[in-house]
Amino acid sequence: MENMRSENHRGAAMEGVKLASEAAANTNRRALRDIKNILGAPHQPQAVSKRGLQEKPAAAGAKSQAGAVGHRPVTRKFAAILQQTQPANAPLAPIGSERQKRNADTAFHAPSDMECSKASDDDLDEMMTNELKEIDMEDTEEEEMPDIDSCDVGNSLAVVEYVDEIYSFYRRTEELSCVSPTYMAHQSDINEKMRGILIDWLIEVHYKLELLGETLFLTVNIIDRYLARENVARKKLQLVGVTAMLLACKYEEVSVPVVEDLILICDRAYSREDILDMERKIVDRLEFNMSVPTPYCFMRRFLKAAGSDKKLELLSFFLIELSLVDYKMLKFQPSMLAAAAIYTAQCTLNGCMSWNKCCELHTKYSEEQLMDCSTMMVELHQGAARGKLTGVHRKYSTFKYGCAAKSEPAAFLLDARRA
Template sequence: MFTRNAQRRGLRDITNAGPSESNVAVKPLSRVPAPSDAPIDSARSEVVPHPPTTARSSTSYQHSGQVDNIDARDSQDPLCATEYVADMYEHFRSVEAQTSCRPTYMKGQTAINEKMRSILVDWLVEVHLKFKLVPETLYLTVNIIDRYLASTKVSRPKLQLVGVTSLLIASKYEEIYPPELRDLVYICDRAYSKSEILDMEETILKGLSYSITIPSAHAFLVRYLKAAHADKKMVQLSCYILDGTLQSYSLLKYLPSELAAAAVYIARRAAGRNSWSPTLLKYANYSEEDVVGVARDVMREKNSAQSDLRAVNKKYSSSRYGAVANTTLSNDF
């Protein structure tokens, strides 16, 4: 049961992130999204990709050099759309550059910077977890924020409004039960009204020309984990690594498919498997040489991340996610 009296925390101070920021007002944020004192609907339980089931031993393909047809076993499942899945991912690869941002847009912003973006995303990871939303909602939220900031100057006091409104838009697109508007007002400690959020929703959608559909890094991750014959721990570890990339502005230089491939590569090495495989080469369409440089940058960013941005580590330190945040990851590639 979530109550009004639950502990609150403030959005971390974004001072020292740039010049003339000593007078930044910190907006307090609630840890709890339910002002009605009612528990969040369990139907919103966050979806973690399950390890693919296979009638054959996955280890046989790890060492034989054969290429597995990863869709054959699902040919009778209409939800897997095996007739179209190859075309779908080919399309995703063809459009991902158009729906992604590069780490240059902050040059056009005068009141905010990449550190403030990282703080905002860290908070959104926690809010996303509290609302029990599906992973795609988080990735779409961050994408909407980046694309909007790439085209529109935003003042410092409005950055959190952009963030929470982007979460609303993404939730409406991805969720069966999106958060209620009053709950979003509450998690911002009523710093913004319902009308302000709705006005910003219209502004963002117009700014993006109502283009919301994207091939996210998580969508690619699900495909690559299937090609990797991933077990539960590898799934959780890959999700942990990929979620951690969301806070990094500099990693926007990589395409979503590249980041997903790097997450699988790092997780496989941590699990003691071959770093890459013929099946991954076929379905990811990246060689090990293509992936290793991205993986190095991902690990470099992870190791240099701000110690006060802990939402992803806290999430994946829980038993629900296998406590994979405690796994030692090597960057000796």
């Protein structure tokens, strides 16, 4: 029964087409095939998205142009070249929604087969080659960045589910941990050189006590934030330093040094009461705000984005610890210090400028933005073994730290900056 209905339907359709043709012969009306409104007639080539929709099939003369592309997506540039081969009065291919394209198909008629055949085979081959090159280049440029957290999916401590939100919060709040790079102008009895001596000494103390890296960076941050708010006498500066380290240890360490150990480190210059009294003053002046993003917070994330090995990691920390000692580096935010240290370390090891898209994506800093901070780090590296403040250089000249301090400084960055 179904077959009979289908055959009847096809027969009726064919009979209708035959009657329409005979009627057209006796009138001035054109047949459907003459206005190119039947299935398979050539139509206006469409300029569609480079990805997604495929080219519509074309018949007869249109195959010499649009059909030459095959099943590759047609780009706007390629469609524009095809338009140039059409007559000046030919309508432009609509670019937009599917509804606009359907309306354009019914409103305009396509160029004739003779007009479409004007483009030579050599021109089509050249256009095809250029179009494929353009698509390949875009595929390369839009290649997705590697997922740096895929290796930690099973590690609950890595909190892969919301690690991006954590670092977004760090970036929003890192200004709270910064101090004015001119705060020493308000100190009446100490200067930036005394601060450098204190930090250099605390780095050695931190190394001998085998404390965590987080502790050192938080210690320096506490010292700077306190000195920016409180006028300190010269004889109390070392007391501020050891007390800041005690507070940082209580916040970061599992095993905290006892107060008596700090008294011995200071050669008994202060008593237990002095340290505890200074501890109360510091936390009160800082309003008990110990949880601030330091350069160390960003270092771990940025090193992961850089795909670092142990050599790059040690050299990066060597450079950023040199920056802790230098008062001028306070003008840079913690995230920039971390990114510049890694960039400078990569340039030092590779012997050329090295900063890929993955690093730029996760650090939010371009190579140009890091150049000022990076060149200052190169200068610090060049003078690390000279002068009186050599604690960081001695620390990173040991085998434990891979002799990172003995690496040749990336002096070419200074030349590139001058140029």
